[in-house]
Amino acid sequence: MTASAELAGQVALVTGAAKNIGRAIALELAAAGAKVAINTRASRAAADAVAEEIRTAGGCAAVYIADIADATAVQRMCAAVAAELGTVNMLVLNASVRREIPFTDMTFDEWRQVMAISLDGSFHCVKAVLPGMIAAGGGNIITLAGDTALTGAVGKVHSSSAKSGLAGMTRALARELGPRGIRVNCVSPGHFDTTRPAYRAARPAAHGNIPLGRLGAAAEIAATVRFLCGAGGGFITGQIIHVNGGQWMF
Template sequence: MAESKLLDGQVAIVTGGVRRIGKAIAMSLARDGAAIVINARSSRDEAEATAREIEAIGGRAMVHIADVTDEGAVAGMVSATLEAFGRIDILVNNAAIRREVPFTQMTLTEWREITSVILEGAFLGSRAVLPHMVRSQYGRIINIGGVSAHTGAYNRAHVAAAKSGLTGLTRALAVEFAAQGVTVNCVVPGKIGGKRSATSGHSVSLPGGGQPLVGHDGAPEDVAEVVRTLCLPTGGFITGQTIHVNGGLYMP
């Protein structure tokens, strides 16, 4: 008999799930038995490669290409998830763009490009999955925040503002849906090492050139492990929280 896993039978959507933190989260949840819907806006080849890695460890995965700022596309992603797997238990709002531009040179178009992906994407995704979670009286929503929202950062006012918005959204949804068995939390990575994508910009430039107290950058898997814990059935007593994973870089 196959060994039972902690998330057997559950289904997770991970937006921006093709690389770095998103990919690490998708892999971690898959190892615990969840079927994974890997969302990307355009990187189909990378998304399918991640799906193959999940299948190679005995997991289930499907790829869904959708722009998280497009209301119809998000609805389509949820419909495709339900058609493929019959349920939605976990949503990880990880999709983000982190461009850099001095504030006085920032255009409204540049502001909206960032805030729409980070904040409106989380709004649309959460609104689309919550009716299904409420119906089953169970759900886990994890928003991936950013340390710049708490420390400030050079040339990233749009990113910091959008990530700050995720903290407020997390608390509001936690209050509104706790009675329906849905927990909502925000996980905030610090400085995470490894190769960065073109839309990630450089490693965030914090005031004072901040370095983690532990003496090294984190890994995507460090963040994924905290997300995993919150997604487990045993994580049901944690909601409305902003949890920092940063090696002591920032201590609220």
Template sequence: MRQRRALVTGGSGDIGAAIARELAARGCALLVHAHSAPERAQAVVEAIHAAGGQARAVCFDLADGAATRAALEAELADGAIDILVHNAGIHDDAPLAGMQEAQWRRVIDVSLHGFFHVSQPLLLTMARQRWGRVVALSSVAAVLGNRGQANYAAAKAGLHGAVRCLAREMASRGISANVVAPGVIAGRMSQDLFDEAQLKAMVPAARMGRPDEVAALVAFLCSDAAAYINGQVIGINGGMG
């Protein structure tokens, strides 16, 4: 059986890196994507190599449709990309009343337009082989809302609708598409945001989640065993909602 290839966008971040490592540990050959931090993506690749896995770093701007398509066409020349995990996303928080248009557009460009740019070129190849997995990373903010994150929540909530449509369109071709919506996950972006009392008030589990917990869920959704899970938004948030 051919080794499956997986692309993880935003693979240089804490969650993306954990997902890339987990998929590599399960036998996939990884493409670890980054845009602004290629050196961190390369560090993830080196960690995968050290553990005996296969990986390469790729760098392109998901907000640029032409650049993304060109990068993917070059990769597809070497064979199908069987698994796409769209984890890339950015924050640029402000109350909506004071938010600049550039803040709104950039956040949506990366998470939502980026999903189209990176997924659309891969789908026909997945369909021809009658197997594929698409997982988009969302956020509890898209489900519950969060002050100062209208742009982020809108971008991530848009993924819910896009993925549900994609699941209906492609399920008969052996392709599943699902959303994973994490809550508060430990890492660089969250380490200084909440004290212990705030966490206990927000999260019934009274702790942050770990990137490896998110990665385990994503890797399961990318497996053969999860073939009948399709079009779902699955929270991993310690009971937040």
């Protein structure tokens, strides 16, 4: 992790940041100088390891355990972040539930589990940090969707629907909050090389459909988030940035 001062003095809250893409985003923002609040619902040991990696590199990080589907837990978490690290300037909504279930087998509870994290959780987090961003005169909100929000996918009716909702939420918030100096964008990953078994299983088949001939790396999503939060992304809001190696060209 090479430190820079691009985001020095700013505070980033990254949900679902203990592993994979969330972990990479936390490391990248810390490398740019941000103080990072690492959220996880249950992966305490993994989150602690991310925080320790950031501190070892000279950065500032703290771990916050909270289920973002719980509005009260989110309010407590964000109050703690503000007290310990400062006002949240960057909110990265990465937490999600990824389970492939055919719609014919899907229960309403399984549907709601996905919606509760992706949509309800995003609502709770934005509501909690928004007063601080407004008082500070600006901020950045980044949602993480996925190309299946537009293409659809077998076994992913719940997650495709939730991610489509996030895309709509991103655009609506961008219009509403732009006059307050708050930019809202969505990063949409394609196929990525992570530790998740479903992603590993997709590796051979995915390569043939990707013009660049490989899966993406989590660091490439993280770099996109960093750009959007930095000065270079200062005139970008309400956009869905597809990072997919050209697999889908929207």
